[in-house]
Amino acid sequence: MLQIENLEKEFIMHIRGDAEIEGFDCISFSAKAGTLIAVTGPSGSGKSSLLKCIYRTYTPTGGHTYYTCEDGNVVDLAVAEPWEIIRLRATEIGYVSQFFSVIPRVSAIDILTNTQTARGIPSKSARERAAEYLEKVGISPQLWDMYPATFSGGEKQRLNIANALITRPRLLLLDEPTASLDARSKEWVMNMILDLKQEGAAMVGVFHDEIAIETLADWRYEMRERQMVPIDYKMDYAQEELAAFA
Template identity: 40%
Template structure:
């Protein structure tokens, strides 16, 4: 079966021009693939380049070398060379991303922050809001908060808004950067259930989780990122 996501020989580094042009290598020769319904967890210490991999797949970091093939219906798109418009199109219906921190827009109420990606992929605004409500309820976010912008929420509350936003649309590829980091046990459990459901629906998931229990529950494959760290 063809992989939903396939990285081949991916390398990433940064040139810090403000620090005298220092060149930092983050990862090199990263090669792995994710099938539909599979959850791959990226392991390794902080700084091993795990988040950089997710950002490259999402297209918010550039990929210096290699290929990142994403399957969208019958076609395969290489994120590393795709045009901006293609990447934006993928984000609308194929690749979802739950970042570590919520970047909230001022003044936009939580319910709309969550509903936005679903509404953007063709569902009516009302239906998207209804579904957003269900998911927020499931994640135990108190009802009175739904109408408020999340900027002033606690870390765990913002995290759940972020999770709801990422899980609401049924994207075939889901990138999760420490989705349970600031959650209590009950909410952590909900997120693990959501991940399991999404896998059953055939989503290919790449996740970063440090908690061993969570990792053991969700991972089908664990990839040790230190394998790909460039030897300085």
């Protein structure tokens, strides 16, 4: 579903005399339907930048990001027109950021409802499903009509994850989804991710949580010196992909 070929990113700091900062170089891997690729490594090694290049928050410096759409068409996200990126984000690609950001003064249940109605789901059905997902991630019904600005960090992250999963994306990018969650919340979130995997979604996630990696990941890479190196695997097909790096 996702094929990354020789992806690279460099940052030009115009406010610092056009200084160049190296992000990553020659990243290649694939993500198949129903699997999760875990990306690990130290802070500052380029993990989040990689996700942002796939999602096209950042424009890659070079390389290709081939995504096979639901209709069978293949789109190179690295060079796709902005309107096409917006369309795919609205219909097929989801992203869970480390940081929670929504329009102020919109209630939690309205956030999840609006995400669905924007994709053509009737308002009544969208609101019912929003309530279902808020319950799934353990947000108290007393908070459903409250503004998320009043939520704790863990509650915001659970709402963030519910908002990304509620549309059942075919490709999901996860940036440390369990980082600020307690043990019970982690269990809820990991079960929801596993459910989406079983439906056939392909996922790429940045993780530091070893329990989450062991539970969710089919393939594991580590960012080392601007490269992404395969260090572990579970699926049979992984032997073939590992041989490609030999």
